[in-house]
Amino acid sequence: MALSTDELGIVxxxxxxxxxxxxxxxxxxxxxxxxxxxxxxxxxxxxxLARFETVVNWPRVVVDTMAHRQDVKALLxxxxxxxxxxxxxxxxxxxxxxxxxxxxxxxYVYGRGFMxxxxxEDDKDSPLITVESPREITVEIDARRRxxxxxxxxxxxxxxxxxxxxxxxxxxxxxxxxxxxxxxETDRDEHQLGRVPVVMFLNRRxxxxxxxxxxxxxxxxxxxxxxxxxxxxxxxxxxxxxxxxYVLGASKGDFVDQHGNPLPxxxxxxxxxxxxxxxxxxxxxxxxxxxxNFHDTVRxxxxxxxxxxxxxxxxxxxxxxxxxxxxxIRAEEAQLVKTIERKNAEIGGxxxxxxxxxxxxxxxxxxDANRVHVEWHDPSTPTFAQKAxxxxxxxxxxxxxxxxxxxxxxxxxxxRKSRELEYFEQETQDPYLGLLEEKAALNERAxxxxxx
Numbered sequence: 001m002a003l004s005t006d007e008l009g010i011v012x013x014x015x016x017x018x019x020x021x022x023x024x025x026x027x028x029x030x031x032x033x034x035x036x037x038x039x040x041x042x043x044x045x046x047x048x049l050a051r052f053e054t055v056v057n058w059p060r061v062v063v064d065t066m067a068h069r070q071d072v073k074a075l076l077x078x079x080x081x082x083x084x085x086x087x088x089x090x091x092x093x094x095x096x097x098x099x100x101x102x103x104x105x106x107x108y109v110y111g112r113g114f115m116x117x118x119x120x121e122d123d124k125d126s127p128l129i130t131v132e133s134p135r136e137i138t139v140e141i142d143a144r145r146r147x148x149x150x151x152x153x154x155x156x157x158x159x160x161x162x163x164x165x166x167x168x169x170x171x172x173x174x175x176x177x178x179x180x181x182x183x184x185e186t187d188r189d190e191h192q193l194g195r196v197p198v199v200m201f202l203n204r205r206x207x208x209x210x211x212x213x214x215x216x217x218x219x220x221x222x223x224x225x226x227x228x229x230x231x232x233x234x235x236x237x238x239x240x241x242x243x244x245x246y247v248l249g250a251s252k253g254d255f256v257d258q259h260g261n262p263l264p265x266x267x268x269x270x271x272x273x274x275x276x277x278x279x280x281x282x283x284x285x286x287x288x289x290x291x292x293n294f295h296d297t298v299r300x301x302x303x304x305x306x307x308x309x310x311x312x313x314x315x316x317x318x319x320x321x322x323x324x325x326x327x328x329i330r331a332e333e334a335q336l337v338k339t340i341e342r343k344n345a346e347i348g349g350x351x352x353x354x355x356x357x358x359x360x361x362x363x364x365x366x367x368d369a370n371r372v373h374v375e376w377h378d379p380s381t382p383t384f385a386q387k388a389x390x391x392x393x394x395x396x397x398x399x400x401x402x403x404x405x406x407x408x409x410x411x412x413x414x415x416r417k418s419r420e421l422e423y424f425e426q427e428t429q430d431p432y433l434g435l436l437e438e439k440a441a442l443n444e445r446a447x448x449x450x451x452x
Contacts, residue, residue, distance in 0.1 A: 003185055007174065011167055011183055014138040014152035025110055025135050028214050031059045031223070032109045052238070054230035056298075058223045058305055059216035061315055066215065067104035069340050069379040070347070072097075075355060076373040087372065090358050094129040103131045103201065107347075110134045111212030113201040114151075115350075116168070117357040119191070127361035129354060132198070139200055141210045151198040168196045197357055201350045203343075218308040226301040233294040240289035310335030329381055340379035348374035 003011065030036045034057035074083035075091060091097070107113035114132040132153065142149040150169055154162035165176040165183065171194070175187040191197070202212035302316035312332035314324075324332065356370035401409070407417050 003174070003176075003183060007167065007169075008183065010140065010150045010169075011152060011165065011176070014140065014150065015154065015162075015165075018136075018138045018152070018154055021138070022135070028109050028111075028216065029135075031216055031220055032063060032105075034060065036224075036227075052231055052234035054227060054234055056223060056226045056230060056317075058219045058226070058302075058316060062215055062219055062309055062311070063105060063108040065311065065315060065336075066108055066340060066343070067101055069336075070100075070104055070344060071377040072100065072351070072374055073377045074375040076375065078368040078371045078373070083375075086362075087355050087359065090126065090129065090355065090362065093123075093126040096129060099131045104347075106131075106134050107201050107203050107212075108215035111203045111214045113203075114139075115199050115201075115354045116153075117197045117199075117354060117361060118173070119189070119361055125362055127358045129358050137198065139196075139198065143208070143210070148196040148198055148200060151196050168198050170195050173197070193357070193360065195357075197361075199350050199354045199357070201347060205346075219305045222301045222305045222308075226298050229294055229297045229301070233291060233298075236289060236291055236294065240291075310339055312336070333381060337380045344374075344376045344379070348376065 027036070034055050036055065037053065072091075075087040076082065077084045077087070103113045103115060112134045114134055114137045116130050116132050118128045118130070120126050120128045136155055137151055137153045139148045139151045141147070148168075150167070153166040153168070154164075155166075156162060156164040161178070163178050165178075167174040167176060171190065171192050173189045173191060174185055176183045177186045178184075200210075202210065203215055204213040299318055302318045303313055305311075305316050306313040306318075312324075312329075314332075351374045352372035353370060355372040355374075356367045359372070360366050404417060407420070412420075
């Protein structure tokens with residue numbers, strides 16, 4: 001079946017947009033994987049020196065550090081402060097605890113991420129919620145309504161050209177196949193949803209701009225600079241760091257072992273059995289080069305990376321002699337934590353749309369204004385002592401777990417807990433302890449004038 005003129009126009013525009021953004025996506029993917037090469041940053045490395053190329057993968061540090069601190073705690077319906085079991089069932093049915101990190105990684109690498117919602121033919125009560133690759137999906141935006149008006153997913157590539165596609169529109173989803181260089185419709189689903197079942201997540205969105213920006217952009221120039229310095233360090237370490245020997249007044253035939261046999265080149269180089277027949281020859285050694293200037297340069301780039309990202313400098317390999325204390329850790333991470341909280345608010349809004357669409361597929365009804373609220377776990381790094389103290393204060397000083405619950409938190413085995421229970425039982429049967437308890441009870445009942 002042939003597409004309508006409007007549908008074909010949308011497919012053509014979005015396919016062209018996918019081609020245009022593929023070059024930048026390739027480069028961002030290489031930086032995240034640490035596969036960028038020095039010849040891409042303007043420094044041509046001869047083939048014989050290629051083995052000395054060294055890449056410090058700070059872009060991955062930035063992406064993974066942020067994604068690792070974002071964990072969904074609860075999904076709430078509008079006006080409720082209690083987690084909704086139905087929404088959590090949808091979340092678990094689609095294994096989103098495992099797939100959410102995929103979305104976050106794509107979001108920070110490419111500057112955008114996507115999730116789609118579709119009907120589940122096998123189980124109507126569990127609509128399919130899928131994290132889509134941003135390298136496969138392109139969208140058109142209705143800026144006034146701030147929503148997607150059309151989305152195209154391209155896949156099944158052969159010779160750099162997609163052979164299959166899915167077109168998402170507000171009222172219908174169409175599956176396409178490329179036949180003889182032209183797109184042909186293979187199936188369609190008239191879902192009559194009223195909006196495209198694809199939700200876009202944008203990183204560092206700017207007013208009037210719907211493209212998003214990679215979280216790695218700030219550290220990429222510094223990563224390139226550090227890579228240059230590390231490559232030069234490798235070359236200098238090979239050529240200059242090892243003390244060099246020199247020989248004056250000798251020829252190749254003068255290098256012999258104790259039996260007068262010529263030395264192989266490597267033995268002469270390392271001087272393992274060095275002997276010279278020429279009595280006039282002179283030998284000496286040059287001091288190895290001090291490479292601390294390279295170390296200081298890389299350290300400086302790490303400090304700059306810390307300043308532009310707000311990450312502690314230790315995240316970029318700069319450590320002090322003494323490990324930071326609890327207060328220092330929280331102070332160092334203050335800017336990082338605030339950044340994550342801001343991103344959680346924006347990402348949570350998009351996740352709320354995803355869950356609202358899934359609920360519409362499940363019940364045929366929209367959640368009130370589609371305002372599903374997402375609560376996140378604390379992105380900071382609280383210590384166990386800080387967390388326990390805070391919970392105790394919130395509970396008004398009343399114990400919030402039992403004695404055996406505390407033992408579980410300590411990770412004690414059942415055998416250890418049984419022994420402790422026996423010890424408590426023995427203490428209660430101790431006659432001396434019994435007398436002390438009786439005396440304490442009498443003192444509590446006594447009048448103030450009778451005490452002492």
